[in-house]
Amino acid sequence: MNAADPIIKIRHINKYFGSFKALDDVSLDVNLGEKVVVLGPSGSGKSTLLRTINRLETISSGSIIVDGHDLYDPDEDINRIRMELGMVFQNFNLFKHKTVLENLTLAPIKLKKMEKGRAEAMAYELLDKVGIRDRANHYPIQLSGGQQQRVAIARALAMEPKIMLFDEPTSALDPEMIGEVLEVMITLAREGMTMVVVTHEMGFAREVADQVVFMDGGAIVEEASPDSFFDHPVHARTRLFLDQIL
Amino acid sequence: MSDQKQKIEIGDGAAIPDPEDKGLISAWWIALIGTVSLLIILPLLKPDPYARILSFVPDGILVTFKVTIASISLALVIGLLTGLGRLSKNRFINLVASLYVEIVRGVPLLVQLFYIYFALGRIVRVPDIVAAVIAMAFCYGAYMGEVFRAGIKSIDHGQTEASLSLGFNRRQTMAYVVLPQAWRTILPPVGNEFIALLKDTSLVSILAVADILRRGREYASESFNYFETYTMIALIYLLITLVLSRLIANMEHRLSHYERR
Numbered sequence: 001m002n003a004a005d006p007i008i009k010i011r012h013i014n015k016y017f018g019s020f021k022a023l024d025d026v027s028l029d030v031n032l033g034e035k036v037v038v039l040g041p042s043g044s045g046k047s048t049l050l051r052t053i054n055r056l057e058t059i060s061s062g063s064i065i066v067d068g069h070d071l072y073d074p075d076e077d078i079n080r081i082r083m084e085l086g087m088v089f090q091n092f093n094l095f096k097h098k099t100v101l102e103n104l105t106l107a108p109i110k111l112k113k114m115e116k117g118r119a120e121a122m123a124y125e126l127l128d129k130v131g132i133r134d135r136a137n138h139y140p141i142q143l144s145g146g147q148q149q150r151v152a153i154a155r156a157l158a159m160e161p162k163i164m165l166f167d168e169p170t171s172a173l174d175p176e177m178i179g180e181v182l183e184v185m186i187t188l189a190r191e192g193m194t195m196v197v198v199t200h201e202m203g204f205a206r207e208v209a210d211q212v213v214f215m216d217g218g219a220i221v222e223e224a225s226p227d228s229f230f231d232h233p234v235h236a237r238t239r240l241f242l243d244q245i246l
Numbered sequence: 247m248s249d250q251k252q253k254i255e256i257g258d259g260a261a262i263p264d265p266e267d268k269g270l271i272s273a274w275w276i277a278l279i280g281t282v283s284l285l286i287i288l289p290l291l292k293p294d295p296y297a298r299i300l301s302f303v304p305d306g307i308l309v310t311f312k313v314t315i316a317s318i319s320l321a322l323v324i325g326l327l328t329g330l331g332r333l334s335k336n337r338f339i340n341l342v343a344s345l346y347v348e349i350v351r352g353v354p355l356l357v358q359l360f361y362i363y364f365a366l367g368r369i370v371r372v373p374d375i376v377a378a379v380i381a382m383a384f385c386y387g388a389y390m391g392e393v394f395r396a397g398i399k400s401i402d403h404g405q406t407e408a409s410l411s412l413g414f415n416r417r418q419t420m421a422y423v424v425l426p427q428a429w430r431t432i433l434p435p436v437g438n439e440f441i442a443l444l445k446d447t448s449l450v451s452i453l454a455v456a457d458i459l460r461r462g463r464e465y466a467s468e469s470f471n472y473f474e475t476y477t478m479i480a481l482i483y484l485l486i487t488l489v490l491s492r493l494i495a496n497m498e499h500r501l502s503h504y505e506r507r
């Protein structure tokens with residue numbers, strides 16, 4: 001792979017749910033270290049697009065290449081590719097039967113054969129980073145939504161991924177908890193992580209994004225820098241969306 | 247987020263007592279105290295035949311336990327494989343598992359016992375107790391399969407997605423994430439099946455297996471004390487199932503530790 005090549009290359013992908021076209025000829029490049037924020041009304045296909053990047057959602061046609069690996073090449077091991085792609089879900093999806101610490105150490109111990117002591121030391125470092133070390137031995141159900149989501153981010157980071165995917169990470173949170181999660185994401189962005197974020201948080205998009213992608217009806221309608229996207233949207237649908245949301 | 251505790255009610259086992267119910271006046275306590283009192287008072291008041299029955303029958307308790315433990319262990323393995331098979335996307339595996347469940351559910355246990363013991367016994371000779379265990383496990387494996395299937399399906403798909411996104415494959419996801427959580431949902435119905443199976447082992451007394459019931463029948467046919475013998479046998483079974491149901495309830499309570507805030 002050439003160093004200048006995008007780390008995610010999405011080319012002409014289409015996706016059908018039955019006869020419904022969820023993704024319509026979508027192409028997108030994400031470069032190493034770049035932060036891409038995907039916006040759009042609900043049902044526009046933005047979450048579906050994000051989920052195709054680690055193949056939680058399969059595509060009907062087109063190609064997706066992540067870090068030089070074709071997701072649909074039968075010789076590639078999808079599980080190895082997924083280790084490079086951390087994912088954060090709307091509903092956190094922490095392992096309910098594991099403590100916070102165990103949520104962080106499970107994958108490194110089992111998949112990377114990391115020694116337990118080392119995995120725990122790393123887990124504590126990550127918990128420090130997301131500001132939740134004192135809850136290491138709690139079960140997820142004992143935490144607030146914001147805390148759970150911060151743990152979920154730490155769990156994904158524990159695999160030391162090259163790319164982080166965020167699927168509406170603040171949509172299931174009470175308003176007063178959104179800030180603490182965004183703060184962690186902003187820190188991560190400043191450290192140079194490559195991020196693809198599906199969100200409704202316009203403030204976050206404006207502050208963090210290198211590239212804003214606007215989707216509607218399964219297609220990418222507009223791609224721009226945040227300044228030109230928010231201040232001079234080109235397409236009528238983008239303007240309508242921004243009028244409704246801002 | 248509301249985490250409603252899911253319960254699957256399948257089977258005809260004894261009622262599992264609610265561990266939160268600490269009151270002395272519950273059906274469970276009344277039954278236990280009544281059973282124990284009768285088991286003590288009857289032999290004291292009328293040693294012949296009650297005390298004699300009590301000294302004759304317990305040989306069979308060990309056999310009943312052996313058959314129960316061996317059958318349930320085998321049935322759990324068969325049940326897990328059947329449950330996974332019924333959820334498999336592989337059409338052939340799915341069909342085989344479903345066919346097995348359909349057949350077992352449609353044939354009475356007693357007929358299955360006779361079939362495996364007498365019909366298959368003509369082709370391969372196995373010890374009586376082994377034939378009994380195979381027949382019991384074959385039957386209960388199918389019911390257990392349905393319990394496993396329901397338990398696995400009750401786990402939120404988000405758990406699977408989170409596991410896959412970290413790089414776990416499907417088998418690891420099942421082993422590390424789904425099954426440990428499903429086990430909690432599965433335990434009450436498995437406990438029910440366990441108790442139902444223990445009671446159903448009395449059917450093997452028809453074969454030449456000397457369980458509690460068979461020992462009782464032997465005693466009764468020699469002494470003609472049918473009423474007394476079967477009274478004691480019923481009490482012994484009741485005592486065992488009452489104690490087991492309480493043990494299972496406690497285990498269930500302990501397994502749900504991560505649900506308590």
